[in-house]
Amino acid sequence: QKEVEQNSGPLSVPEGAIASLNCTYSDRGSQSFFWYRQYSGKSPELIMSIYSNGDKEDGRFTAQLNKASQYVSLLIRDSQPSDSATYLCAVNPNNAGNMLTFGGGTRLMVKP
Amino acid sequence: DGGITQSPKYLFRKEGQNVTLSCEQNLNHDAMYWYRQDPGQGLRLIYYSQIVNDFQKGDIAEGYSVSREKKESFPLTVTSAQKNPTAFYLCATQRRADVPPTDTQYFGPGTRLTVL
Numbered sequence: 001q002k003e004v005e006q007n008s009g010p011l012s013v014p015e016g017a018i019a020s021l022n023c024t025y026s027d028r029g030s031q032s033f034f035w036y037r038q039y040s041g042k043s044p045e046l047i048m049s050i051y052s053n054g055d056k057e058d059g060r061f062t063a064q065l066n067k068a069s070q071y072v073s074l075l076i077r078d079s080q081p082s083d084s085a086t087y088l089c090a091v092n093p094n095n096a097g098n099m100l101t102f103g104g105g106t107r108l109m110v111k112p
Numbered sequence: 113d114g115g116i117t118q119s120p121k122y123l124f125r126k127e128g129q130n131v132t133l134s135c136e137q138n139l140n141h142d143a144m145y146w147y148r149q150d151p152g153q154g155l156r157l158i159y160y161s162q163i164v165n166d167f168q169k170g171d172i173a174e175g176y177s178v179s180r181e182k183k184e185s186f187p188l189t190v191t192s193a194q195k196n197p198t199a200f201y202l203c204a205t206q207r208r209a210d211v212p213p214t215d216t217q218y219f220g221p222g223t224r225l226t227v228l
Contacts, residue, residue, distance in 0.1 A: 008152070034216065043202055043219040044155075088154060090217075098143060098162070098206060100217060102154040 003027060004091050006103035014111055019076040021087050021106050026070070029094025033065055033072045036088040038105065044088055048074065079110045115139040116220035118203050123225045125190070125197070133188045133223045135203030143206040144186035145217065148172060148199045155202065161186055190225065198227045 003026050013019045021035075032051055036044035048063040050056045050072065056063045062075040072091075076083055089103040115138040125131045135144065143162045147155040157170030161180040175194025180186050190197045203220040 004154075043222045045219070046216050049216060098208075098215070099157065099160070102147075102156075104152070104154040 003093065003101045004089055004103035006087075006089050006106045008104055009107040010109045011106055012109045012111060013079050015079060015081060017079050017110075019079045019083065019108055019110070021074040021076075021089075021108065022071060023073065023089030023091075023103055024071045025089075025091045025093075025101075027091070027093040028067075028070060030067075030070075030091045031094065032092035033063070034090040034100065035061075035063060035072075035074045036090060038086045038088055040085075047087075076108075079108075081110050081112050084108055084110050116203060116205055116218060118201075118220040118223050120223060121221065123223055125225060125227050127227055128192045130189055130191050131225065133190065133201055133203075133225070135186045135188065135220055136184055137186075137205045137220075138184065139205055139207070139218070140183070141205035141207045141218075142183075143208070144180070145204040145206070146170075146176070146178065146186070146188045147202045147204065149202060150199050158188065158201075197225055200224050 005024050034049045035047045037047050038044040050063040050065045060077045064073045086105040086107045088105045090100040117136045119134045145160045146158040149155050156172050158176050159178040161167035167178050167180050177189045201223045204217040206217045207215045
């Protein structure tokens with residue numbers, strides 16, 4: 001079983017819609033969770049970090065964390081074609097120091 | 113990527129050659145990491161360093177070597193022992209290397225290595 005799992009996609013949504021990206025993790029003791037966006041051929045850039053159960057909003061982005069169910073999600077409201085990218089979920093497992101384990105990423109396509 | 117530079121951007125290597133990828137940072141971050149990314153895949157940790165003159169193997173260290181002689185620099189050598197070195201190599205830094213919650217990792221622009 002992979003430690004961090006994401007649906008590889010592609011997830012296709014029309015412009016203006018809400019895109020919902022999901023990530024599950026296996027280590028129940030994980031403490032820190034991150035969403036990165038990666039455009040084709042480029043390096044990942046941080047979108048959101050979340051540490052506590054619940055929602056965290058930043059502009060059009062909302063991260064949701066449910067530690068009991070071991071999932072973290074990213075919602076993108078009013079999706080734009082410029083949001084088309086691969087979204088990587090990263091988790092800091094318990095007893096892993098500052099290491100991050102990355103999921104394989106979900107490719108999002110926003111169609112005009 | 114900000115204050116993290118990686119060079120070269122593209123690198124071509126013949127089989128049997130060792131090559132060294134550069135990673136430099138001016139963020140004064142303690143921790144530095146090397147990841148490998150294959151097409152359609154996530155990131156896999158090769159090596160990491162939390163302090164000068166110390167580094168640890170990650171999940172896929174075989175065929176790679178690193179050094180951390182200065183806080184600002186963490187070069188990665190891909191040796192001829194690495195069987196499938198063609199990949200996108202990413203260097204990352206992190207402000208602190210101690211107790212979680214984890215500080216964010218920031219990535220350099222990457223080096224794309226192709227073995228001919």
